[in-house]
Amino acid sequence: MYEFGTPMHAFDRAKITDTLTVGKSTKGNLFKTLDGVDRKLNGEELMISSGGKDLCIAGVFGGADSGINEKTTSVFLESAIFNPTSVRKTSKAHGIQTDASFRFERGVDSTFTELAMQRAILLLQEVSGASIAMYPSIKESSPAKKHSITFGMDYLNNRLGTNLQFSDVKNILESLDFTIKINTSDDIQVTVPQYRIDVLRPADILEEVLRIYGFNKVELPKKWHISFPAQKGKNTEDTQRTAAEWLVSNGFNEVLNNSLRRKDIADDTQTSVKLLNPLSKELETMRRSLFFGLLENIAYNQNRQQQTQHLFEFGKSYYTTSEGYTETRELGIVLTGKKYDNTWLHATQNLDFFNLKHYCQGLITKLGIKAKIKEGINTHALFQRSYQYIVGKEAIIEFGQASQEWCVKNGIKTKVFIAIANWDRLLNYSASKTTFKELPKTFFVKRDFSLIIDQDVEYTSIEKIGYSVDKKLLKEIALFDVYEGDKLPEGKKSYAVSFTFQDSETTLKDKTIDPIMEGIRIKLEKELGAELRA
Numbered sequence: 001m002y003e004f005g006t007p008m009h010a011f012d013r014a015k016i017t018d019t020l021t022v023g024k025s026t027k028g029n030l031f032k033t034l035d036g037v038d039r040k041l042n043g044e045e046l047m048i049s050s051g052g053k054d055l056c057i058a059g060v061f062g063g064a065d066s067g068i069n070e071k072t073t074s075v076f077l078e079s080a081i082f083n084p085t086s087v088r089k090t091s092k093a094h095g096i097q098t099d100a101s102f103r104f105e106r107g108v109d110s111t112f113t114e115l116a117m118q119r120a121i122l123l124l125q126e127v128s129g130a131s132i133a134m135y136p137s138i139k140e141s142s143p144a145k146k147h148s149i150t151f152g153m154d155y156l157n158n159r160l161g162t163n164l165q166f167s168d169v170k171n172i173l174e175s176l177d178f179t180i181k182i183n184t185s186d187d188i189q190v191t192v193p194q195y196r197i198d199v200l201r202p203a204d205i206l207e208e209v210l211r212i213y214g215f216n217k218v219e220l221p222k223k224w225h226i227s228f229p230a231q232k233g234k235n236t237e238d239t240q241r242t243a244a245e246w247l248v249s250n251g252f253n254e255v256l257n258n259s260l261r262r263k264d265i266a267d268d269t270q271t272s273v274k275l276l277n278p279l280s281k282e283l284e285t286m287r288r289s290l291f292f293g294l295l296e297n298i299a300y301n302q303n304r305q306q307q308t309q310h311l312f313e314f315g316k317s318y319y320t321t322s323e324g325y326t327e328t329r330e331l332g333i334v335l336t337g338k339k340y341d342n343t344w345l346h347a348t349q350n351l352d353f354f355n356l357k358h359y360c361q362g363l364i365t366k367l368g369i370k371a372k373i374k375e376g377i378n379t380h381a382l383f384q385r386s387y388q389y390i391v392g393k394e395a396i397i398e399f400g401q402a403s404q405e406w407c408v409k410n411g412i413k414t415k416v417f418i419a420i421a422n423w424d425r426l427l428n429y430s431a432s433k434t435t436f437k438e439l440p441k442t443f444f445v446k447r448d449f450s451l452i453i454d455q456d457v458e459y460t461s462i463e464k465i466g467y468s469v470d471k472k473l474l475k476e477i478a479l480f481d482v483y484e485g486d487k488l489p490e491g492k493k494s495y496a497v498s499f500t501f502q503d504s505e506t507t508l509k510d511k512t513i514d515p516i517m518e519g520i521r522i523k524l525e526k527e528l529g530a531e532l533r534a
Contacts, residue, residue, distance in 0.1 A: 013074035018051035257293035290332035308337025368431025
C-alpha cells in the first residue's frame with residue numbers, strides 16, 4: 001500500500017470455506033469488524049463473502065472472524081479495485097476511516113493491482129520464508145485505457161493570464177509523467193498517466209501547469225477596469241467594525257468557531273439543518289446558535305489556566321422553517337471570572353450579570369439604538385434566567401447567566417454570563433451615522449424618591465412609568481440604592497431612585513419640575529402601590 005498506493009487485504013485461509021464472491025450486503029445483518037465492533041449493515045455496502053458468510057467490507061475494513069491472528073498458518077491475499085463512491089459512502093455511513101478507504105475513496109491506479117500482489121508475495125517469502133500454495137488468479141480484468149486531453153496554447157494562456165511558451169508547458173507536463181505532442185492543427189494532445197485519475201478535462205491540465213509554474217508568477221494587468229456599484233443603505237461592514245472595535249477597546253477578544261458541530265441536545269430535530277454527507281459525527285449539523293461554541297471557548301481556555309475571559313463572536317445560525325432554510329447573523333458576547341486582577345488596590349470581585357448588562361447597553365448606545373428591557377423567552381433553557389432588549393416588538397439581544405446544566409456539560413465550574421444578539425435586527429435599527437450635539441447651556445436638576453414597594457416589583461416598571469409622565473425634560477432615571485431588611489413591612493423593599501431633568505435652553509425652576517414629580521408619584525402609587533419612605 002505504501003509502496004504502490006494499492007491497498008490489499010489478507011485473510012486467514014482456514015476461514016475461507018468456499019469461493020470468494022463480491023456483492024451487496026444484506027440489510028440489517030450484523031458484521032463484526034477487526035476492531036471487535038458489531039456493525040449493522042444498511043444493504044449498500046460491498047461485501048467480500050465465502051459460502052454465504054461475510055468476510056470483509058470491501059475496500060474499507062476486514063472482518064474479525066476472517067482476520068489473521070497468532071494461530072494463522074496460511075494466508076490468502078486479495079488485490080482489487082473498488083468503486084470510490086461506494087467506498088466513500090460506506091466509510092461515512094459507519095464512521096470508519098482506514099488507510100485502505102482513504103486511498104480507495106480517492107481512486108487507485110488499476111495498473112498496479114497485479115504488480116502489488118506480486119510484490120506482497122515476494123515480501124512474504126523474503127521476510128517469513130512463506131511458500132506459495134496457489135499462484136495468483138485473475139478473476140476479472142479490464143485493459144488499461146490511456147486518457148488523452150486536447151487543448152491549445154491560446155486556451156491555456158487566456159485562462160491563466162500568462163504568456164507561456166510551448167516549451168515551458170512541455171517541460172512541466174513531462175516532469176509530471178504526462179506524454180505530450182502537437183497535432184497537425186497545432187493543438188496539444190496530452191496523454192494522462194494511468195495513476196492520475198483526477199485529471200479528466202483541459203481545465204485539469206491548466207491546474208497542473210499553474211501549480212508548478214507558480215501562482216505568484218502570474219502578472220497583474222497594468223490597468224484595471226472596475227465599476228464600483230453605488231452603495232445603497234447602510235454599510236454593514238463598517239457597523240460590524242465599529243461594534244468589534246468598541247468591544248476590543250473594552251477588553252474583549254474576538255473568537256471564530258466552526259459553523260459545523262455535533263448535534264446538541266438543545267437543537268430541535270425538526271428545525272436543525274443536517275448535512276447529507278458529514279465529515280464526522282462531530283460535524284453533522286449546522287449550529288443553531290453561537291451559545292454552544294462560546295461555552296466551549298470558555299472551557300478550553302479555563303483548562304489552560306485562563307480563568308477571566310471576555311470573548312465575542314460574529315457568525316451565523318442556521319435552521320429550517322416551513323418556507324425552507326434560514327440563516328441569521330448573530331453577535332455573541334460572553335464573560336466569566338474576576339472583575340479586576342488580584343492586586344492590593346482592588347478587592348476580589350467576580351464578574352456578574354450587571355457587568356454583562358453594562359456591555360450590552362453600551363453596545364446598543366454605541367450603535368445609536370434606544371431599546372427597552374423585558375423578561376427573556378429563554379429558548380431551549382440556555383439561561384438560568386434571561387432578559388431581552390427590545391425595539392418595538394422585536395428582541396435584538398437576549399442575555400443572562402448561562403444555565404448550570406450547559407456549564408456542567410462543558411466542564412465549566414464558574415458562573416458564565418452570555419448575550420446573543422440578532423445582528424440583522426441590530427443593523428436595521430442602528431443609526432446610519434453618528435450625530436453630535438452641542439453641550440447644553442444650562443445645569444441639570446436632580447430629584448429623588450425613596451419608595452417602599454412590593455418585593456416582586458422590578459425597577460423597569462418604575463422607569464417605564466417615569467418616562468410615560470414626561471419625555472421632554474426627564475433625561476435619566478437611575479436606581480442608586482436598594483434596601484431589604486427587618487425595618488420594612490413583610491414582603492416589601494425600598495428603592496431609592498433619582499430623576500434627572502434638563503432643558504438645553506432654559507434653566508429649570510421648581511414650578512416646572514414639581515408637577516412632573518407629583519405626576520410620577522401619583523402614577524407609581526396607583527399602578528405599583530408604591531409609598532414614599534419617610
